Amino acid sequence: MEEKMEFIVTAMEKAPVYIISDNIITSLGFGTQANIDKISDGQTGVQCHNDASIYPTPVWVSKITASNLSPAAAQLSSPEKYTKLEQIFLLSVAEALQQTSVDITSKDTLIIIASTKGNINLLGDPGNFSSDRVQLGTMAEQIQSYFKNPNKPLVVCNACISGVLALDVAKRLLRKNKYKNIIVTGGDLVTEFTVSGFQSFKAMSDAPCKPYDKNRSGINLGEGAGTMILSTEKPSSKNNIITIEGGASSNDANHISGPSRTGDGLFNAIRKALNDANCLSSEMDYLSMHGTATPYNDEMESKALGLADLLHVPMNSLKGYIGHTLGAAGIIESIVAVHSLKNNSLYSSLGFEEHGVTLPVNIITRNEKKQLQKCLKTASGFGGCNAAVVFAKQNIKSEQG
Amino acid sequence: MDELIEKLKVQIIKQLNLEDVEPDEIDADEMLFDADGELGLDSIDALELIVLLDKEYGIKIKNQEEGKQIFHSLKTMAEFILQHQD
Amino acid sequence: MENTAATYRQCEIKNGEIFLNGKLIFEKKEVPFAKFIKGAYKHFELRYPKFHKMDRLCKLAFVTANLLLEDNQLKEYKPEEIAVVMSNSNSTLHTDSKHANSIKDKENYFPSPAVFVYTLPNIMVGEICIRYKIKGESVFFVSNEYDKEMLTEYSREMIDCGDAKICLCGWVDYTEANYYANLYLVK
Numbered sequence: 017m018e019e020k021m022e023f024i025v026t027a028m029e030k031a032p033v034y035i036i037s038d039n040i041i042t043s044l045g046f047g048t049q050a051n052i053d054k055i056s057d058g059q060t061g062v063q064c065h066n067d068a069s070i071y072p073t074p075v076w077v078s079k080i081t082a083s084n085l086s087p088a089a090a091q092l093s094s095p096e097k098y099t100k101l102e103q104i105f106l107l108s109v110a111e112a113l114q115q116t117s118v119d120i121t122s123k124d125t126l127i128i129i130a131s132t133k134g135n136i137n138l139l140g141d142p143g144n145f146s147s148d149r150v151q152l153g154t155m156a157e158q159i160q161s162y163f164k165n166p167n168k169p170l171v172v173c174n175a176c177i178s179g180v181l182a183l184d185v186a187k188r189l190l191r192k193n194k195y196k197n198i199i200v201t202g203g204d205l206v207t208e209f210t211v212s213g214f215q216s217f218k219a220m221s222d223a224p225c226k227p228y229d230k231n232r233s234g235i236n237l238g239e240g241a242g243t244m245i246l247s248t249e250k251p252s253s254k255n256n257i258i259t260i261e262g263g264a265s266s267n268d269a270n271h272i273s274g275p276s277r278t279g280d281g282l283f284n285a286i287r288k289a290l291n292d293a294n295c296l297s298s299e300m301d302y303l304s305m306h307g308t309a310t311p312y313n314d315e316m317e318s319k320a321l322g323l324a325d326l327l328h329v330p331m332n333s334l335k336g337y338i339g340h341t342l343g344a345a346g347i348i349e350s351i352v353a354v355h356s357l358k359n360n361s362l363y364s365s366l367g368f369e370e371h372g373v374t375l376p377v378n379i380i381t382r383n384e385k386k387q388l389q390k391c392l393k394t395a396s397g398f399g400g401c402n403a404a405v406v407f408a409k410q411n412i413k414s415e416q417g
Numbered sequence: 418m419d420e421l422i423e424k425l426k427v428q429i430i431k432q433l434n435l436e437d438v439e440p441d442e443i444d445a446d447e448m449l450f451d452a453d454g455e456l457g458l459d460s461i462d463a464l465e466l467i468v469l470l471d472k473e474y475g476i477k478i479k480n481q482e483e484g485k486q487i488f489h490s491l492k493t494m495a496e497f498i499l500q501h502q503d
Numbered sequence: 504m505e506n507t508a509a510t511y512r513q514c515e516i517k518n519g520e521i522f523l524n525g526k527l528i529f530e531k532k533e534v535p536f537a538k539f540i541k542g543a544y545k546h547f548e549l550r551y552p553k554f555h556k557m558d559r560l561c562k563l564a565f566v567t568a569n570l571l572l573e574d575n576q577l578k579e580y581k582p583e584e585i586a587v588v589m590s591n592s593n594s595t596l597h598t599d600s601k602h603a604n605s606i607k608d609k610e611n612y613f614p615s616p617a618v619f620v621y622t623l624p625n626i627m628v629g630e631i632c633i634r635y636k637i638k639g640e641s642v643f644f645v646s647n648e649y650d651k652e653m654l655t656e657y658s659r660e661m662i663d664c665g666d667a668k669i670c671l672c673g674w675v676d677y678t679e680a681n682y683y684a685n686l687y688l689v690k
Contacts, residue, residue, distance in 0.1 A: 433617070
């Protein structure tokens with residue numbers, strides 16, 4: 017009884033965190049809807065690139081071409097002052113901002129940036145830019161000053177969980193009422209730096225990636241940005257309001273690059289995130305997984321889902337559509353998950369054909385309309401880190417999709 | 418063969434930063450990736466051995482699975498090099 | 504730096520000197536960083552073979568954390584109750600350059616996985632978590648200046664809301680030209 021009381025008290029103390037706007041930029045398109053339309057159509061942005069500036073031999077990656085970026089970047093004031101990644105960040109934040117009345121110049125608005133390598137393509141050859149632009153802090157200041165935001169931006173640099181973790185950091189700060197609005201934006205590029213590194217790890221697939229498939233052979237890298245604007249103020253619309261209900265991170269304490277064999281680390285993050293959201297695993301309607309398509313990662317995830325009693329819940333990985341966008345992945349994939357909830361739509365896990373993990377996870381093999389209320393987003397990365405967040409739709413009865 | 422094994426010992430110590438290991442301490446027949454082994458090698462070390470074979474001997478290995486048999490011991494590694502070198 | 508109630512124990516490494524709670528406990532000036540940090544590792548008998556495989560940034564973090572956590576500072580806590588909140592300004596610049604150099608020459612193109620893995624700053628957190636079996640919340644921030652107040656406040660909030668009981672917190676930064684580490688405990 018005492019425990020129950022405590023449970024209610026904590027539940028009441030947690031101020032709601034509303035997702036009021038979002039934007040996705042990837043090779044599939046500029047804008048959330050453009051990306052979701054392509055995903056819904058089963059189209060992929062992953063292609064074979066025979067480009068010596070990425071890698072000496074052809075590689076399968078998802079890249080934003082200059083012919084797509086340049087006309088979009090022309091909308092920015094003085095686009096030439098910004099690097100490719102900065103342009104993508106600025107476009108993503110600007111478009112997400114346009115859909116809201118958030119005052120980005122207010123002291124109540126913070127920018128959080130998630131990135132693993134930022135402007136790493138400038139290392140050793142900064143071109144027209146100053147060499148310190150390779151510093152994540154300096155890149156963040158460019159974004160901050162473009163929008164005339166008065167607060168020093170936070171940069172979360174935490175390997176492949178950066179995006180999901182940045183959302184959890186924002187949740188924490190909003191619950192404490194430190195800010196009214198937080199703009200969380202994540203981005204990374206496909207560069208020779210990362211491609212060659214993942215190649216040395218024998219982690220790159222030499223074909224479109226196949227998360228959870230028996231014949232999966234590794235990742236496809238991708239580039240892009242995702243922006244989510246979070247607020248403590250309830251949006252005016254009555255329907256389809258999505259909140260971040262909970263989140264958590266954990267460490268495997270096992271190995272700096274190899275995922276845990278048991279999945280206990282990711283399980284810990286999931287368990288804590290559900291707890292934070294005051295949710296049971298049985299309430300989850302959908303799981304947006306990390307699913308990189310490396311043999312060990314996907315296997316580990318299946319073990320974690322087994323431990324969390326989530327094997328029956330429909331799940332997918334979006335890596336087959338947009339590749340692994342590193343620091344952007346957690347935010348882009350969270351945005352798609354949020355729209356899955358809004359549209360009551362489950363999207364097929366592209367690349368999956370034949371079951372290839374030990375436990376019977378419920379992989380979505382074709383698009384489906386289904387009433388959805390709550391979902392879980394997970395990520396795991398180098399350094400043994402894991403993160404999970406829970407999203408929920410606030411209206412009980414939504415119109416039939 | 419023995420000469421190659423001795424050379425490999427030195428190369429492995431250098432490539433894997435085995436600071437406190439002397440060449441004489443590595444047995445040619447001993448399992449390199451024994452969990453309880455003295456060398457304490459892990460999956461990153463296995464990948465580094467793939468780089469070593471490429472860099473020093475021009476032999477390319479596609480994936481970790483293939484590496485597992487080759488890197489069983491120094492002896493199997495040396496045999497593999499002798500078989501595959503031009 | 505002085506201890507406050509919030510930061511009751513701390514270790515600081517700079518310019519060839521190591522301070523524990525403000526007291527100088529090791530000094531090896533006028534030698535390059537690699538020699539200094541190995542000297543400290545040997546002097547304090549840290550005995551951890553994987554230390555030699557770490558990059559310089561991780562070695563700096565590892566020695567700082569080991570001295571901070573000696574005498575079993577974490578013994579009262581479960582692995583899930585311990586959090587890590589760390590930050591720096593140069594991320595992994597030194598190792599980034601090393602990896603970039605290995606792919607400069609197309610005729611001599613040998614990127615190394617043992618180097619590449621250290622091109623993420625949260626690997627420092629991972630190494631510390633492995634050594635001390637820490638399984639709780641963690642986050643790595645990058646910012647141009649060391650904002651100790653922000654890191655301490657963030658850690659305190661994690662403790663206040665019950666997500667952790669103790670937090671290993673601070674700053675570890677390394678470049679060829681300069682290095683600085685300051686780790687402390689918040690509980």
